[in-house]
Amino acid sequence: MQQSFTMIQDTINEDFRAVLAEQEDTEVVMALLTETAEWLQSQGSSQWSALLEGEDSHDTVGAILRGDVFVFKKGADVAGMVILMRKPSAWDVKLWGRRAHAEDGAVYLHRLAIRRKYAQTGLGRSILDWATQGIQFDDKHTMRLDCGADNATLNAFYARHGYTFVGEIEGYSTYEKSLVSN
Numbered sequence: 450m451q452q453s454f455t456m457i458q459d460t461i462n463e464d465f466r467a468v469l470a471e472q473e474d475t476e477v478v479m480a481l482l483t484e485t486a487e488w489l490q491s492q493g494s495s496q497w498s499a500l501l502e503g504e505d506s507h508d509t510v511g512a513i514l515r516g517d518v519f520v521f522k523k524g525a526d527v528a529g530m531v532i533l534m535r536k537p538s539a540w541d542v543k544l545w546g547r548r549a550h551a552e553d554g555a556v557y558l559h560r561l562a563i564r565r566k567y568a569q570t571g572l573g574r575s576i577l578d579w580a581t582q583g584i585q586f587d588d589k590h591t592m593r594l595d596c597g598a599d600n601a602t603l604n605a606f607y608a609r610h611g612y613t614f615v616g617e618i619e620g621y622s623t624y625e626k627s628l629v630s631n
């Protein structure tokens with residue numbers, strides 16, 4: 450695993466520590482994603498439902514091995530996670546087209562997830578902010594993400610946090626934000 454980032458801030462909300470996920474974190478990370486997918490389904494959303502059928506379009510296990518997954522711990526408990534891909538996935542290329550390539554200067558944010566017992570603590574917002582201010586990636590100047598275009602709450606969340614709406618493709622909104630230079 451090649452380290453191409455500098456952790457600027459490893460503590461958020463005074464209680465949570467940001468760490469690079471390691472192979473032994475795989476089971477708990479996948480359980481967190483499944484828990485989130487089940488909760489989304491209980492709320493009437495089909496977002497991440499493929500995870501419940503064993504499909505992972507973002508290859509989380511591979512992302513852990515590549516060093517693209519960060520977990521946020523309270524003590525030994527994994528409270529949240531995010532994937533920060535330094536190279537676009539096939540999904541990203543589908544949504545971003547020719548703008549997405551290995552030398553595009555972007556980090557692709559996927560699977561920001563919070564364990565339900567830490568919901569409503571501001572952890573999700575803090576992880577989103579940390580991704581652009583608490584970590585610096587070599588040769589990267591832009592953070593990109595996507596979400597369902599029909600999820601007004603999530604679209605508003607990203608807009609409130611400084612992400613610029615780029616467009617909509619196949620039912621997904623795309624957003625980007627400049628990374629803080631340190």
